[in-house]
Structures are given as structure tokens and as C-alpha cells.
Amino acid sequence: MAIQTTHSSRRILLPVRPWFILLSLAAALLLNLVPLGRAIGMPDWVALVLAFWSVREPLRVGMGSAFALGLLMDVASASVMGQHPLAYLLLSYAAGGLSRRILWFPLGQQALHILPLLLGTQLVMVAARLAGGADFPGWGYFLGSFSGALLWFPLTYVLLLPQHRPVDKDENRPI
Amino acid sequence: MSAVGHPPPPFFKRGPAPLARLVFFVIVSLALLVIDLRYRTLELARQVVAVALYPLQRAAYAPIELYERAGGYLQGLAALQQENRRLMRKDLEAAGLLLRQQHLDQENLRLRELLDMKTRQPVPGIVADILYAAQDPFSRRIVVDRGSRHGVVPGQAVVDEAGVLGQVTRVYPLQSEVTLVTDKNQAVPVEIVRNGLRAVLFGTSGGQMELRYLAANADVQPGDRVVTSGLDGVYLPGLPVARVLRVDRDKAYTFAAIACEPLAGVEQHGQVLLLGQRESSPREAGETADGDKKPARAKRARRKD
Numbered sequence: 001m002a003i004q005t006t007h008s009s010r011r012i013l014l015p016v017r018p019w020f021i022l023l024s025l026a027a028a029l030l031l032n033l034v035p036l037g038r039a040i041g042m043p044d045w046v047a048l049v050l051a052f053w054s055v056r057e058p059l060r061v062g063m064g065s066a067f068a069l070g071l072l073m074d075v076a077s078a079s080v081m082g083q084h085p086l087a088y089l090l091l092s093y094a095a096g097g098l099s100r101r102i103l104w105f106p107l108g109q110q111a112l113h114i115l116p117l118l119l120g121t122q123l124v125m126v127a128a129r130l131a132g133g134a135d136f137p138g139w140g141y142f143l144g145s146f147s148g149a150l151l152w153f154p155l156t157y158v159l160l161l162p163q164h165r166p167v168d169k170d171e172n173r174p175i
Numbered sequence: 176m177s178a179v180g181h182p183p184p185p186f187f188k189r190g191p192a193p194l195a196r197l198v199f200f201v202i203v204s205l206a207l208l209v210i211d212l213r214y215r216t217l218e219l220a221r222q223v224v225a226v227a228l229y230p231l232q233r234a235a236y237a238p239i240e241l242y243e244r245a246g247g248y249l250q251g252l253a254a255l256q257q258e259n260r261r262l263m264r265k266d267l268e269a270a271g272l273l274l275r276q277q278h279l280d281q282e283n284l285r286l287r288e289l290l291d292m293k294t295r296q297p298v299p300g301i302v303a304d305i306l307y308a309a310q311d312p313f314s315r316r317i318v319v320d321r322g323s324r325h326g327v328v329p330g331q332a333v334v335d336e337a338g339v340l341g342q343v344t345r346v347y348p349l350q351s352e353v354t355l356v357t358d359k360n361q362a363v364p365v366e367i368v369r370n371g372l373r374a375v376l377f378g379t380s381g382g383q384m385e386l387r388y389l390a391a392n393a394d395v396q397p398g399d400r401v402v403t404s405g406l407d408g409v410y411l412p413g414l415p416v417a418r419v420l421r422v423d424r425d426k427a428y429t430f431a432a433i434a435c436e437p438l439a440g441v442e443q444h445g446q447v448l449l450l451g452q453r454e455s456s457p458r459e460a461g462e463t464a465d466g467d468k469k470p471a472r473a474k475r476a477r478r479k480d
Contacts, residue, residue, distance in 0.1 A: 026231075033228075033235035035307030035318075063193070063200050070204070075224040076232065077310035078318070078345070078352055081217050082207030089204060093197045126313075132212045134313035135359040135380050141312055 006110075007103045013163040016057055020162050024049050025061075025069065033076050040140040043148035046073055047091055047121050051114055052155055054095035055102050066092035080132055087124040091117055111152040118145035218345070225347045236306065301325060301449040306350065315358040315378065317341075319447060322349040330409060332450045338415035338438035339363065339403060340447055353447070356416060356437055357382050365416055366404040370394055373404050376416060376435065384417050386433040391424050395433055411450065 028049035036042060046069050053061035070085030077084075094117050095102075102113045122145055130136065190196075211217050303321040321327050323346045331343040333353045341355040354361050357378040365376045365386070372393060374386045389395060399419040405412025417435035424431050 030231060030235050032310075033232050035236055035239055035310065063196050067200050067204070071224065072228060075221050076228050078316055079311040079313065080208060081211035081221065082204040082209075085204040086201060086208065089197060089200045093193060096193065128208055129313040132208070133360065135315075137312040138380075 006106060013160065016060070016163055018060065021053055021057065021061060024159055025053070025065070029069065029072060029076075032073065041143035041147050043144050043151055044118070044121070047088060047118060048114075048148045048151060048155060049159070050088060051091055051095045051117055052152075052159060054092045055099040055110075055114075056159075058096035058099045061092070062096055063089050063092050080129065083125050083128045086128060087121040090124055091121045094120070107153055107156060110156075111149045114152050115145060115149035118148045121145075221345075222347060225350075229347075229349065239307070299451040301327060301331075301451075303327075303351075303447055303449055305445055305447060309352060314360070315355040315382070316344070317353050317355065318350050319353055319449070320350060321449065322347045322351050324348050327351045327449055332410045332414075333447050334414060334450060335439045335445065335447050337440060338417075339410060340439045342409060343449060351449075356439075357384060363410065363416055364404045364406045365401045367395060367419075368400045368402055369396075373406070374401075376401060379434075382437075383420070384435045384437060386419070386435060387430065389431050389433060391426065391428065391431045393431055395419055395422050395431065397421050400438075401435060 025046070028045040031045040050061065050066055050069060054066075066088035067085045070083075070088040071081070073079075073084040073088075074081050095114075098113065098117075102110050105113065119142060122142055126136070126141070191199075207217065301321055303319040303325075306318045306320050309316040309318055317340075319333075327343060327346050329343055329346050333340045333343060339356055341353045341358070341361060343351050344354040345352040355378070356363055356376065359378050359380065361378050363376045364373070366373045372389070372395070374389050376384050377387055379385050386395070386401070397419050400415060401417040401419065403410035403412055403414045403416055415438050417437050420434045420436050422431055422433050
């Protein structure tokens with residue numbers, strides 16, 4: 001199956017279903033909540049999925065969703081209120097603004113576009129917390145962005161699967 | 176909007192411009208940041224969101240819990256027998272002290288009565304399980320499985336079998352957050368056992384601690400045990416906190432740089448004891464002029480059930 005991941009592909013995707021966006025964001029939140037202690041290099045799943053939908057569907061997922069998800073993450077991770085919303089907002093704004101550019105590139109270069117966005121998200125959080133007098137978490141903290149950018153490949157494949165239904169419908173296929 | 180992407184043609188209805196929306200939301204989040212850092216008045220909102228998130232959090236914790244339980248099940252008979260032997264030996268070693276404890280307590284009470292001093296409140300405790308370390312990489316906190324429904328209040332001291340772990344800083348209905356003594360913003364008033372020198376212990380990065388504000392020629396040696404001094408009214412006096420690792424006396428600075436390591440097993444899984452508050456706050460004591468026995472007793476009664 002030739003999967004269409006860029007605008008330059010010939011195939012046209014089915015329209016995305018809103019419940020699937022919600023489901024993927026909820027799944028990302030769940031993955032972020034798994035308590036792994038101080039594991040280094042864990043990607044911020046919510047930021048990644050948010051960036052994905054901000055690039056793919058800038059009219060459906062934008063700063064409102066970013067703000068709400070950020071608030072949830074703030075409470076869940078016991079950080080200062082406003083830290084995640086601020087970072088996610090800027091991420092969503094940049095990803096939405098760049099969406100028409102990013103989608104013309106092949107997947108590898110898309111990931112290269114996403115990497116600075118994720119790094120910027122983490123930088124904003126570090127800046128917000130250091131200004132509040134917190135401890136610098138060490139450079140390993142930024143590894144999460146790199147693993148997140150690597151995950152762009154499988155993530156694109158998985159999250160676009162429902163939109164790759166064949167034209168002639170197969171009733172036995174689950175999604 | 177000209178920096179990233181292109182502005183949409185004006186005849187499509189898209190609501191407020193992205194930049195305007197961004198500015199609005201950024202202002203809101205900056206306001207949240209400042210309010211939470213400065214005034215800490217967002218606890219109610221946090222509680223509401225936390226209650227809504229609780230099922231999701233438990234669901235996310237389930238695989239980890241399963242893994243731990245499976246690990247515990249497969250741990251094997253030999254390890255358990257060994258632990259049992261070790262605990263029995265420890266019990267026997269402590270028996271000598273414990274058997275005389277009651278006698279000493281009685282004697283202490285009598286002597287205090289003779290001296291007409293305020294009797295110390297017996298401190299009730301709540302046993303809790305450490306669930307996990309909080310996700311926030313900027314601070315050092317753990318989450319335990321007892322909350323306001325079980326009678327936990329913010330400010331309680333948390334200890335494990337080796338020493339002081341930290342202090343309850345935020346209470347949710349079914350969970351509470353404990354800030355560890357190794358957190359940068361956590362200060363514990365302490366004294367050194369060997370000579371009774373008083374100091375304040377702060378957390379540093381890397382899970383260690385340092386004794387601050389001790390003069391460069393202060394009598395501190397590596398290996399000294401550091402216990403709580405009880406001056407803050409939060410920690411009981413004499414709880415072990417840390418051991419001095421090394422002392423750097425640089426004449427260029429007024430104070431010695433004294434690095435310590437925590438005695439309690441911070442950031443490990445296991446059970447902890449949340450000690451009741453030692454004494455009621457001054458305001459509370461002022462309101463109930465007839466002594467602070469009544470509120471303490473009420474608290475104790477609530478915790479029993």
C-alpha cells in the first residue's frame with residue numbers, strides 16, 4: 001500500500017473523523033501519564049500528537065486544544081499551572097503556520113521540521129520553570145525531543161491509517 | 176502571521192486571526208504561571224482537574240503496578256526468607272530500646288509535669304504506599320496513595336524506616352504529593368548529632384543535599400549524622416535526615432560547602448509513614464484559648480476510622 005504522507009502524492013486521503021483525533025489525543029495523554037520515574041529520553045507524546053494534528057488539520061486542532069491539553073498535563077505532572085499550556089500553544093501555532101510548508105516534504109524532512117518545534121517546546125518549559133526558581137533538569141531532558149522526532153515516521157503511518165480506506169469499501173475491515 | 180505560512184483569503188470565515196488567538200492564550204497562560212508561582216491560589220482548580228484525571232491516571236499506572244506485582248510474586252522464597260530473618264534480627268535489636276520506651280515515656284511525662292512544661296502530643300501516623308515519582312523533571316516529588324479522604328493534610332512530615340523523606344505539599348482526595356528533602360526548594364532545619372550545631376539543609380541537583388549557612392571553620396566532619404532540630408514545628412526533633420559526605424572549606428567564601436546524602440530511600444518504591452502535625456499552627460492555638468488538646472484529639476479520632 002503506497003501511503004500518502006505529503007501533498008505531492010497522487011492519492012487523496014479520506015477526510016479525518018473528529019472522534020479519531022480526540023481518541024489519539026486521549027491516547028497520547030494516557031501514554032504521558034505512565035509513571036516511568038526519571039527515564040531519560042521519553043518523548044512528550046501529547047506534544048508530538050498535537051504537532052501532528054496541528055500540521056495535518058490546522059483548522060480542527062489548534063491553540064484551543066493546545067491550551068486544554070496543557071492544563072491537563074500541568075495537573076497530571078504536578079508542575080506549575082501554565083507551564084505546559086504556554087509551551088503547547090507556541091508549538092501548535094508554529095506547527096499550524098508551517099503546515100502548508102511541511103506537508104510538501106518527504107517524511108524525513110518533515111521530522112527535521114518537527115525537531116526544532118519540539119525542542120522549542122521544551123525550551124519554553126525550561127525557561128518558565130527556571131524563571132520560577134526551579135532546578136535545571138540536566139541536558140538529558142532534551143533527548144525527549146530527538147526521540148519524538150524519530151517517532152514522527154511510525155506516528156504518521158498509524159494516525160493516517162483510518163484515512164487510507166480503499167475506495168471500494170470492505171465491511172470486514174475494522175478501520 | 177507573515178512569518179509562518181500565508182494569511183488566508185479574507186472571504187473565508189476563520190474566526191479571530193491566529194496571531195490574535197495566540198496572544199490571547201499566551202497572556203492567559205502567563206497569568207496562570209504568575210498566579211501559581213506567586214500566590215498559589217489555583218489549588219481548587221487543580222483539585223477539580225485532578226479528580227477528573229484520576230481514572231486516566233490509575234489506568235496509566237495499571238501496567239506498572241502489574242509489572243511490580245508480577246516481579247514481587249516471582250521474587251522467590253529465598254529472598255523473602257532472607258528478608259524475614261533480617262527483619263527479625265532488627266526487631267530483636269530494637270527490642271531493648273522499645274521495651275524501655277514505655278517506661279521512659281512515663282518517666283518523661285512525670286518529669287515534665289513536675290517541671291510544669293507543656294506535654295508533648297503523641298503523634299499519630301498514616302501508613303501510605305509510594306505510587307510513583309511525579310513526572311515533573313524540574314522538582315523532586317513523589318505521589319503516595321493517601322489523600323484528604325484519609326485525613327492527610329498539607330505540611331505533614333513523611334518518614335520511612337531510615338529517616339526523613341520529605342513533606343506533604345499538596346493533597347488530593349485520594350492521593351497526595353510529597354516534596355522530597357532533595358528538592359531544591361525544600362529546607363529542613365537540622366542539627367548535627369555529634370555537637371548539636373544547628374543549620375538548614377537544602378536539596379541540590381543530583382539527589383543530594385547541602386548544609387548552608389555554616390561558617391567556614393564550623394566543626395563538621397565527613398560522616399557526621401544530621402538529624403532534625405524540630406525548630407520548625409513540622410518535624411519532630413531527632414529524626415535522622417542525612418549524612419555528611421564531604422566538607423569544602425574555601426577561605427574565599429564565608430560559608431563552608433557541605434555536601435550531604437539523604438538517609439531515607441528517596442525516590443524508591445515502598446511504604447512511608449505520614450506523621451501527624453506536631454502542634455497546631457499559632458493562629459489555631461490562639462483561637463482555642465483553652466489549649467490545643469481538643470483539635471488534636473478530634474484529628475486523631477478522624478484518622479482512626
